[in-house]
Amino acid sequence: MEKDRMALETYETVLEHLRNKHIRITETRKAIIRYMIGTSSHPSAEVIYKDLLPDYPSMSLATVYNNLKVLVDEGFVTELKLCNYSTTYYDFLGHKEVHIACENCGKIMDFLDADIRDMYQEASKQTGYKVTRSQVMLYGLCPECQAKEAEI
Missing domain, CATH: 3.30.1490.190 (Ferric-uptake regulator, C-terminal dimerisarion domain)
Structure with a gap:
């Protein structure tokens, strides 16, 4: 329960920060934020897209990349680029x-x-x-x- 409460508080903090910066809060943006808060792995944009697509069939891979860029720019997500790998992985508050x-x-x-x-x-x-x-x-x-x- 404590972990759920902390995740909800983190989610609300991110949304409040984005609102204060006048960054649009879309349903897909909220879904990506929830996904990043809830995962203990370090997903690529492609993995996030594949995992969220069943619930958001109109979402594009470009939408995922654009949302991740906003979260990186605002300091909530870190890009992890591995040597010898072209894929970028993402870490929430990492x-x-x-x-x-x-x-x-x-x-x-x-x-x-x-x-x-x-x-x-x-x-x-x-x-x-x-x-x-x-x-x-x-x-x-x-x-x-x-x-x-x-x-x-």
């Missing part, structure tokens, strides 16, 4: 965590790094920048790909 991606299958996981605040402070101290967000990506092999490799 700029305070570290991502790890499988070099083989492209699966992305999050983990919280307790030292990331220290990294922000050190970066500020050395450069004079005020850090507003970060994107840290580690690469390796996920357990499933390790198991497949071990079978060979």
